[in-house]
Amino acid sequence: MSPEPPIGKPELFYEEEEIAHARQVRGVLDYRSERLPTWCPGCGYFGVETALFDTLHELKIPAKDTVVVSGIGCVGRFPFFMKCYGIHALHGRALPVATGAKLVRPELTVFAMVGDGDGLGIGAGHFPHAARRNPDLTCILFDNNIYGLTKGQTSPTTPHLQVTNSHPYGNPDNPLNAVLMALVYGATFVARGWAGRPKDLQLLIAEAVKHRGFSFIHFLSPCVTFDKVNLLYSNLEQQTQPLPKRHDYTNLEQAIARARDPELFVGLFYRTERPTYADQMHSYGERGEKS
Amino acid sequence: MRKIDLTVEICGSAGDGTLAAGEILTTTLAFQGFHVLSFDSYPAEIRGFGKCVAHVRVSDQPVHSLSGTVDILISLDDSYSIQQLPTLQPEAVVLFDNQPLAPVLEEDQCIAGHLGPGMILYGAPFHELSQQATASGRSRNLVALGAFAALFEMNLEKFLESLRQKFKRKPRVVDEVAAAFNAGVDYVAGNVLKLDEFSFRRDQESETAAYELLTGNEAAARGAIDAGCKLYAGYPITPTTKIMEILSEELPRHGGIVAQVEDEISAIGMVSGAAAVGVRAMTGTSGPGLCLMTEFIGWDIMAEVPVVIIDSQRGGPATGLPTKTEQSDLYMALFAGNGDAPRIVVAPTNAGECHYWVAEALYLAEKFQVPVIILMDLFLSNRNENVILKPVPQEKLRANLFPTPEELAKGYLRQALSERGVSPRTLPGTENGYWVISGLEQDIYGTPVYDAKNHTNMTEKRFTKLKTALAEDIPPATRFGCEGKADLGVMSWGSTTGAAIEAVERAAAEGRKVAGLKQLVLNPFHREPVARFLDDCKQVLVPELNRGGQFAHWMGMHFSREFLRMNQVTARPITHTEIYNEIRKVLEQKP
Numbered sequence: 001m002s003p004e005p006p007i008g009k010p011e012l013f014y015e016e017e018e019i020a021h022a023r024q025v026r027g028v029l030d031y032r033s034e035r036l037p038t039w040c041p042g043c044g045y046f047g048v049e050t051a052l053f054d055t056l057h058e059l060k061i062p063a064k065d066t067v068v069v070s071g072i073g074c075v076g077r078f079p080f081f082m083k084c085y086g087i088h089a090l091h092g093r094a095l096p097v098a099t100g101a102k103l104v105r106p107e108l109t110v111f112a113m114v115g116d117g118d119g120l121g122i123g124a125g126h127f128p129h130a131a132r133r134n135p136d137l138t139c140i141l142f143d144n145n146i147y148g149l150t151k152g153q154t155s156p157t158t159p160h161l162q163v164t165n166s167h168p169y170g171n172p173d174n175p176l177n178a179v180l181m182a183l184v185y186g187a188t189f190v191a192r193g194w195a196g197r198p199k200d201l202q203l204l205i206a207e208a209v210k211h212r213g214f215s216f217i218h219f220l221s222p223c224v225t226f227d228k229v230n231l232l233y234s235n236l237e238q239q240t241q242p243l244p245k246r247h248d249y250t251n252l253e254q255a256i257a258r259a260r261d262p263e264l265f266v267g268l269f270y271r272t273e274r275p276t277y278a279d280q281m282h283s284y285g286e287r288g289e290k291s
Numbered sequence: 292m293r294k295i296d297l298t299v300e301i302c303g304s305a306g307d308g309t310l311a312a313g314e315i316l317t318t319t320l321a322f323q324g325f326h327v328l329s330f331d332s333y334p335a336e337i338r339g340f341g342k343c344v345a346h347v348r349v350s351d352q353p354v355h356s357l358s359g360t361v362d363i364l365i366s367l368d369d370s371y372s373i374q375q376l377p378t379l380q381p382e383a384v385v386l387f388d389n390q391p392l393a394p395v396l397e398e399d400q401c402i403a404g405h406l407g408p409g410m411i412l413y414g415a416p417f418h419e420l421s422q423q424a425t426a427s428g429r430s431r432n433l434v435a436l437g438a439f440a441a442l443f444e445m446n447l448e449k450f451l452e453s454l455r456q457k458f459k460r461k462p463r464v465v466d467e468v469a470a471a472f473n474a475g476v477d478y479v480a481g482n483v484l485k486l487d488e489f490s491f492r493r494d495q496e497s498e499t500a501a502y503e504l505l506t507g508n509e510a511a512a513r514g515a516i517d518a519g520c521k522l523y524a525g526y527p528i529t530p531t532t533k534i535m536e537i538l539s540e541e542l543p544r545h546g547g548i549v550a551q552v553e554d555e556i557s558a559i560g561m562v563s564g565a566a567a568v569g570v571r572a573m574t575g576t577s578g579p580g581l582c583l584m585t586e587f588i589g590w591d592i593m594a595e596v597p598v599v600i601i602d603s604q605r606g607g608p609a610t611g612l613p614t615k616t617e618q619s620d621l622y623m624a625l626f627a628g629n630g631d632a633p634r635i636v637v638a639p640t641n642a643g644e645c646h647y648w649v650a651e652a653l654y655l656a657e658k659f660q661v662p663v664i665i666l667m668d669l670f671l672s673n674r675n676e677n678v679i680l681k682p683v684p685q686e687k688l689r690a691n692l693f694p695t696p697e698e699l700a701k702g703y704l705r706q707a708l709s710e711r712g713v714s715p716r717t718l719p720g721t722e723n724g725y726w727v728i729s730g731l732e733q734d735i736y737g738t739p740v741y742d743a744k745n746h747t748n749m750t751e752k753r754f755t756k757l758k759t760a761l762a763e764d765i766p767p768a769t770r771f772g773c774e775g776k777a778d779l780g781v782m783s784w785g786s787t788t789g790a791a792i793e794a795v796e797r798a799a800a801e802g803r804k805v806a807g808l809k810q811l812v813l814n815p816f817h818r819e820p821v822a823r824f825l826d827d828c829k830q831v832l833v834p835e836l837n838r839g840g841q842f843a844h845w846m847g848m849h850f851s852r853e854f855l856r857m858n859q860v861t862a863r864p865i866t867h868t869e870i871y872n873e874i875r876k877v878l879e880q881k882p
Binding site (some may be wrong): 084 | 430521522524543548550551552553554556557558560561562566567568569570572585586590685719720721722723724725726727728729730731736738739834
């Protein structure tokens with residue numbers, strides 16, 4: 001039993017304790033900027049932020065060596081809420097920018113934060129090439145099945161026939177399957193997490209950061225403001241389930257089969273090793289000198 | 292000794308080895324100590340059809356442009372060469388294959404029937420000699436060169452030296468081509484009586500030994516290396532691909548990387564990412580690629596990221612004329628993008644300047660945290676000329692001024708306002724130097740804000756740094772031709788400038804009051820020298836390779852002045868003869 005708080009400042013007492021815990025135990029304040037996130041209350045993106053801070057702290061990656069690149073959309077604002085080096089790039093272009101940064105400064109830890117419209121719509125052309133080049137960076141695709149920042153239009157992952165502001169008679173297009181795409185494009189680390197399980201997500205992010213190569217995390221997160229029918233916490237709670245214990249994440253065929261399964265599996269689908277983009281590019285110099 | 296200023300043209304069909312022969316001839320003439328400027332004209336298709344022409348201008352004086360007239364024509368395909376006849380001088384010499392593989396059925400298909408009365412024709416069986424020497428007709432271009440070398444008294448040793456250089460990766464071929472070459476030499480020695488007076492005999496070594504033979508693309512690539520460029524990302528596009536190919540081989544030896552990426556957006560994206568974290572980075576493209584890069588140019592201006600973009604212009608719009616030259620991307624280079632987006636635009640005028648200004652652009656971009664666009668064109672990219680490269684000054688290899696750790700500990704603002712318009716910069720890896728850069732308008736604390744005062748201040752800052760660049764680094768336009776008041780001034784930019792210089796100097800040497808102005812940096816530029824030039828000239832002529840008069844317009848935006856325009860969309864470079872003729876025409880039409 002904790003003692004009764006002194007009269008007049010109970011909240012303050014509570015906050016100080018939380019802050020001390022966040023600072024010392026979780027290191028959150030090492031990575032948080034003074035700007036408060038502009039996401040809606042209840043948005044799943046807060047969970048990624050916390051998971052990312054905790055991961056960086058645990059892996060002892062200092063803020064000064066962290067570069068977070070983002071595109072446009074709600075997730076685009078991610079770097080503003082972090083204390084690190086942030087590049088808020090153009091719509092869809094986080095992957096080339098992140099690849100360029102990592103290529104010339106391999107000692108940095110680089111993240112590319114992309115959205116579903118951002119990474120699978122306007123910037124989809126960069127996705128296969130990032131995957132096949134295998135730059136050593138972590139790409140998190142924040143998928144809420146909707147365009148949030150422009151207030152509720154159809155995105156490339158919005159389900160077929162769903163009614164949105166831009167498709168009042170239903171979405172005529174089939175949705176894309178981001179995990180399946182990453183697998184067939186040749187990503188060396190492919191996982192899926194969701195906003196309702198932030199602790200699991202943190203484990204995935206930690207594995208992704210440790211992985212040498214292009215790590216792709218498909219992160220499902222409800223848009224609490226503009227999607228009242230599809231990607232809800234309650235729906236995802238029922239639809240998602242962990243990959244079976246017997247899932248072999250070294251087996252690409254199995255991973256592809258599970259990615260195509262109507263069940264929405266979460267966890268690590270696939271992991272393999274391949275020389276990174278920088279490994280190959282930097283070895284050209286040695287080869288060049290020999291010839 | 293008689294002054295030499297001759298143009299040799301080799302004309303054939305795609306697949307005849309026309310351009311290879313032109314390259315070997317150019318190299319040999321340069322080895323012999325001549326000043327050369329050569330340029331090829333070729334179709335966009337690799338094989339099958341299309342006329343290929345190699346132009347080589349040779350002189351014992353420095354040359355800056357093509358002459359537009361031909362003194363010696365080597366015909367590898369008469370049906371195409373006949374089309375070249377209007378450019379031949381009255382006393383031109385023509386060398387042709389008098390026993391081609393495809394027999395000439397009608398008289399008018401053979402060039403022999405088309406020559407003017409003062410012209411001299413030499414024939415040699417190129418194809419037959421090639422077959423005798425190499426058991427194949429493929430080396431008829433070399434036979435032609437051998438005949439040419441013998442006829443015009445060239446140094447045969449230097450010829451063989453350039454053959455070895457050209458085929459250094461295929462040593463087995465060297466003997467074969469040398470045999471074909473010698474067959475041409477021997478044939479002329481035994482069968483041809485020289486009737487003309489042209490000669491490329493060169494008895495003493497000249498000062499051009501210090502020169503290098505480079506294309507604009509090669510020079511630009513060297514500039515990137517010399518200035519410490521560490522990443523070049525690009526997507527293949529004529530005529531800039533060669534820069535990427537050269538750097539792919541060379542940059543890794545200098546600690547750099549070349550990334551061939553999926554499109555031009557990715558190219559400038561990678562370059563922007565690399566530049567943002569602190570290395571010198573650049574990309575190169577042509578007009579269609581610059582279209583795709585446009586959004587990123589604006590982003591680089593907003594986020595203050597130092598990138599360098601080469602746009603080697605070709606005929607447009609759209610895919611346009613991929614293998615033909617034009618100067619029609621000036622508007623795009625100056626204005627492309629949304630919003631008020633000031634950037635530096637430079638247009639080098641020859642290969643030496645391509646080298647120097649790529650290096651300088653990397654320096655300026657870094658110093659002022661702004662994109663620099665370098666406007667080359669297909670003519671400049673591909674033409675071969677002998678140049679002496681200016682070394683890149685040591686102090687230009689570093690332009691960043693980083694805050695000290697003590698200053699950083701007191702608080703650091705990436706977007707701080709300053710008198711020079713340049714904010715202090717830090718790079719990832721620096722303690723307490725955190726920043727977020729963005730395409731959104733940010734306040735000095737880095738937070739996106741949309742208020743009037745901040746947007747006004749920040750816009751002003753982006754313009755101010757160009758003013759600072761002007762005051763601190765950018766050279767003024769330079770004048771050439773006659774001194775003092777002039778009846779006619781010629782203003783030009785980019786690769787047309789060489790032709791303007793030669794035309795104006797020729798007119799001035801004849802006593803005409805004609806002056807010219809050479810402007811290398813097109814934005815920002817010093818007003819005063821241009822204003823003074825405009826005041827000095829009764830009329831001003833602006834020759835350029837576009838229909839709209841883009842440079843004349845750009846000047847017209849700054850000075851209230853009527854410009855006489857000389858616009859060509861002929862898909863080939865303007866020659867000094869054409870500008871000279873235009874100068875005479877304007878001067879003779881007294882207003």
